[in-house]
Amino acid sequence: MTKSAFNKIRVGLEDAKAFVEGSADKRSFGVHVPARINVKKIRARLGLSQESFAQTYGFALSAVRDWEQGRRQPERSARILLKVVEKEPEAVKRALAKAG
């Protein structure tokens, strides 16, 4: 088995764990931070390359790579941000526009 395959399985299991914990609702009021995010899909909808996507919304290219390759899971804050990018990409652009 390749290392990459192993990684996918490992991440997959962590995913499952996160999913279960995430859907357990805990005691969170209103907001819900998704346990998993399909970065590739979000990016595809915006029609950007990994590099453009990273530069447009401020991500590190290496992070986008790791996320899409299933090597790492975007962490909490990144997941929230990705959700905002998905729902209201312009808001993120505005927040990052110079002179802020």
Added chain:
Amino acid sequence: MTKSAFNKIRVGLEDAKAFVEGSADKRSFGVHVPARINVKKIRARLGLSQESFAQTYGFALSAVRDWEQGRRQPERSARILLKVVEKEPEAVKRALAKAG
């Protein structure tokens, strides 16, 4: 010297480094991810306790603590998200609203 003080110095130096690098402009087009963020200030403007702030925007309370205490620097994605929270908090709320 207390450990806390040491930490502040250490983080301060990292700050300086980040600041220099950040202002170096690199080759970034348009967007600019701030090297430093005053989390406490952003939260204060929203008039929320650390706990409410964390729950409202999806952050982990422990992360907010670490950031405000100068123990850790919010990383890139978190900094971007914090900027969005600062500029358009409602957008983040909307993105996190259930059924998304």
Added chain:
DNA sequence: TCGCTATATACGGCATTGCCGTAGTAAGTT
């Protein structure tokens, strides 16, 4: 077919953060 370029995959590797928990301090309330 042979490059040339753009895009994405794969992955080594160290510094740093995320996030957990817990204890302690300060101030306001009953």
Added chain:
DNA sequence: AACTTACTACGGCAATGCCGTATATAGCGA
């Protein structure tokens, strides 16, 4: 004094962030 709320302080491990580089893969023009 005892209780509550909000915050500071910090130990500690797992995991990610982010760096760099090497390797596909595909489209395109010469």
